[in-house]
Amino acid sequence: MPSPQAQALTRQFQQQVLNVAELIARRLRITAMRADVANIDDWWEKISPQVQQEILTGQSALARLARGYLQQHAALEGVALAPVVIEPDPEQIATALRVSGPVAFKTQMAISGNETAAARVMASQLQGAATRLVLEGDRQTTMRTFAERGEVEGWRRVAGRSSPCPFCLMLIGRGAVYSKETARFQSHDRCSCKPELLYRHEPEPPEVRRLSEQWSQATSGHSGKAAIEAWRQHVIGQRQGAAAP
Template identity: 70%
Template structure:
């Protein structure tokens, strides 16, 4: 397991990047709530350059912050590491924002029979979620690229962020550390707060991961594939309901 100092550094880094991503994403939601529904495409054409630039700038800044985190984390574990900082992909950002922006608005308008207020709320929510994901892609992909290209980093472990963790993420956390260089991809979704913590040596899984792995085996016994995922989702919902009572 990482040292207590390295674990604390990871938690503080998570808080920093999440605060920054949430702040920018909330601003985008507020902007979207003021959309001109009489000309949604024209409105998007006017605001999208500024929105895309803010996401590009934010993603780059968080990727650079990840470089410092990775260097400090490695040093605490007695390793010298030269992180590989990713560069934003403007086309990917533009496409994701357009799909969760005007496309989402028009899709909901068609499905709802023209409910403009509801369609604006849906668009605003989806834009906020995609913006947060895009911003956090900077530090996540920097960690993944460093893992793929630097031998000093032998693996990574998914760690949960703040708040509730969805069944999909708890399933992935329960799979434990990843040591294969061919698995240098971080699976995520909108509003996901998880991050990847570097590993510099093979090591036993922490108690939380062992517990999740045990729960997975029990919840999915006798199932495979998609059926296992459904069984895990049902189990997770049951656990959440018990915790709420």
């Protein structure tokens, strides 16, 4: 596993990028709660260029910050690294925001017929999507660097919160990834995890080994979606037990 200094740098940087992403996402939620629900398409057409630009700017900023972080992180591990900084994809951002914005609003309206409820759903989905999209600046830069730089051997998923969701815990428990062919980081809206690069094959840390053992026990006899559901129930049960007096 990375040195204590490198791990500390990762935690510090992770909090920094989360603060930026969540600030932008909160502003978007506030904007969405002020939507003109009587004419959602016109409202979106007016505000979407500004919203998209803010996401683009945030993602670009985190990609540049990731370059400095990756260079420092590698140096702490005794490696000279030239990170590969990604360029945001405006079309991808526009599509994700539209689906989380007016499309989500209309979908909820078809279900409930309640404009207030539909606006809340839209605001929540836009907030989650914005967090994920802005964080892609860091995540994609890290993963592109892993894929294209021979100095990097692998990567490990690092949780950004004290209580990551069952999905993220499942992925953390799978341990480090060393194959360049699997240079993909799975995330979801509001996910706070990030990839941390590795420069040599290393033993899994104790917390990852514990998660792997728990997964094997909790999902014994299950596969596919049934295994994932068994794992989710296991995590929920653990947390409820820990919270009980």
